[in-house]
Amino acid sequence: MALDKQTVAKVAHLARIRVEEDELETLAGEMNSIIGWVEQLGEVDTDGVEPMTSAVDLKLRLREDAITDGDYPDRVLKNGPSTEMHFYVVPKVVE
Amino acid sequence: MSDMLTLTLAEARDKLRAKEITAVELTDAYLNAMEQTRDLNCYITETPEKARAMAKASDERIAAGKAGAMEGLPIGMKDLFCTNGVQSTAGSHILEGFTPTYESTVSQNLWDAGAVMLGKTNLDEFAMGSSNLTSYYGGVKNPYTKAGSNQSLVPGGSSGGSAAAVAAHAAIAATGTDTGGSIRQPAAFAGLVGFKPTYGRCSRWGIVAFASSLDQAGPMTRTVRDSAIMLGAMAGFDAKDSTSLDVAVPDFEAALTGDIRGMKIGIPKEYRVENMPADIEALWKQGIEWMKDAGAEVVDVTLPHTKYALPTYYIVAPAEASSNLARYDGVRFGLRVEGKDLNEMYENTRAAGFGAEVRRRVLIGTYVLSAGYYDAYYLKAQKVRTKIAQDFKNAWGQCDLLLTPTTPSAAFAMDEKIDDPVAMYLNDVFTVPASLAGLPGISVPAGVDKDGLPLGLQLIGPAMGEEAVLRAAGVLETAAGFSAKPALMAA
Known part of the structure; x- marks a missing residue:
């Protein structure tokens, strides 16, 4: 299925990346060429095949539910573009 | 002082331990080499x-007799590893100025083993x-150019800064990370x-994440022995x-015994791709010989789903x-571009912070995961991935390792406009299958093409088969006797 400009704009919004109107056409073309190419996977018979979710056969480990790290808010916040009193500052969300 | 730059990592280690040279002398030689080769743009941050x-x-x-495995050896650290107090950019504008307050495990392991950091090496964005x-x-x-030409070529990617630095003698070795071929290519x-x-x-x-089920760190070195030493420390x-x-x-x-008698080397017929340059085909045949x-037995094997590895990877x-x-949202770290509300701030930040290739991949990823397409693309790709991994498992019934070319071409020109993203993706055709299956793969310099550019052969082993891979790689290295030198090299 071909992606149109409208679909690309919707996907860009889902990904929270602003895309200018005049870029949508080119981007749709590039994405179509990639999607068209990956569609060859349709040839592979995958009936009854389990999806591979990890590159190694391993069970995720369990650990004690204990605090093992932390208590250094200054370090955590050090790279924040805007912080105040140990909080990140963002534009107003609730009126 | 300059002849220090020609020492391999193993040789330098031995000379340091024997107190024939000092770590300060060796480091100074490399810092000088970095200045000489700055035009290559290997490093984003020098330290x-x-x-x-x-x-x-x-x-x-060393004086106290407490030398670690990498003691005093000056290396480049790919700028995808977070380093405490040193800018870590992932090659992206969105992380410009980001200075972690913690150290990645791999880099910490290397420092604990005594390695010296020269700087953070350049890479493709994320x-x-x-x-x-x-x-x-x-x-x-x-640092390599075609014989008789001064046209600038790419060093490959994504660990391109690490590769160029080690080849030009601006680092004795460097770290890389490989998601689909980013160390081997x-x-x-x-x-x-x-x-x-x-x-x-x-x-x-502590490694900036790209694709977590594929990302894996590894060494980039001048010799197989250097690779073995550095991997042990990482x-x-x-x-x-x-x-x-x-x-x-x-x-x-210790795995480098030089003895591969009786080892079974599989040659996968599906790696014989259309339009493969004759030089690479010939080198592969030479590698088989x-x-x-060396006494190995060569067997033909089949990995029938090879052609689906790239499209699977690109989902x-x-x-x-x-x-x-x-996570790059302009709130906790990195770039922020303001907007009239939170959503607009996210969208502005990410539009300004991500380059074209990253944006394209994030959009493709968002699309294949979105409602209505998840099963058709993402789930389908995960199932094909199972079949690709199964191909390898079947092959291990017949052989111990696989021998293939590393890339379908030698280095290409920086100004060779590759507008079609799919054409660029084909670079990874021989490296992606092992990545999808999580298997160890090594590229060994094995020869040069008609223009004098290096070509690699790849050995792939079963999971945890690093020792056999290294052993065979050592034999391949000795047989190939690769001696080409780049046009631009610090001295």
Whole structure:
């Protein structure tokens, strides 16, 4: 299925990346060429095949539910573009 | 002082221990080499003061008889590893100025082993690329050029800065990370040994994430022995990475016995692709002969789903990337571009912060994970991935290792406009299958093409088969006797 400009704009919004109107056409073309190419996977018979979710056969480990790290808010916040009193500052969300 | 630059990592280690040279002398030689080769743009951030302080500490430990496995050896650190107090950009504008307050496990392991950091090496943005041209900090020049030409070539990617630095003698070795070929392809383009170990061997903690089910760190070095030494220092179980392998790290160097008699080397017929240059086809045949001459048995094997590996990768990796890169929101670290509300701030920040290739992959990933398409693309790709991994498992019934070319071409020109993203993706055709299956793969410099450019051969082993891979790689290296030298090299 071909992606149109409208679909690309919707996907860009889902990904929270602003895309200018005049870029949508080119981007749709590039994405179509990639999607068209990956569609060859349709040839592979995958009936009854389990999806591979990890590159190694391993069970995720369990650990004690204990605090093992932390208590250094200054370090955590050090790279924040805007912080105040140990909080990140963002534009107003609730009126 | 300049002849120090020609020492391999293993030779330098031995001379340091024998106190024939000091870590400070060696580090100074490399800091000087970095200045001489600055035009290549290998490093995003140079850390000379840190390097000198670390070298001084190394000399003290050597004097006290407490030398580690990498003691006093000056290396480049791919700028995808978070380093405490040193800018870590991932090659992206969105992380410009980001200075971690913690250290990645792999880099910490290397410092604990005594390695000295020269700086942070350039890479494709978020490790997404095969040319190093997607870096926000500019492309890297390959120190090799075609015979009789001064046209600048790419060093490959994404670990292009690491590759160029080691080849030009601006680092004795460097770290790389490999998601679909990002260690092996640039190693092949720059005449180096590049080793991606089994998924889980090296901790991913503190490495800027691209595609978490594929990302794996490994060494980029001038020799197989150097690779074995450095991997030993990088690897190990880490509780902070949920997919870290809880297994002992073998003495990889001890695996280099030079004896591969009776070893079965599989040749997968599906790696004979259309339009493969004759030089590469010939080198592969030569490699098969070298293996036979060393007493290995060569068997033909089939990996029937090979052609589906690239399309599978280009669903799985962007999907994981779109999720991993959601964290770059302008709130907690990195770039922020204001907007009239929170959503607009996110959208403005990410539009300004991500380059074209990263944006394209995040959009593809978002699309294949979105409602209505998840089953058709993402789930389908995960199922095909199972079949690709199964192909390898079947092959291990017939052989111990696989021998293939590393890349379908030698290094290409920086100004060779590759507008079609799919054409660029084909660079990874021989490296992606092992990545999807989580298997160890090494690229060994094995020859040159008609223009004198390096070409690599790849050995792939079963999971945790690093020792056999290294042993055969050592034999291949000796037989090939690769001796090409780059046009631009510090002296």
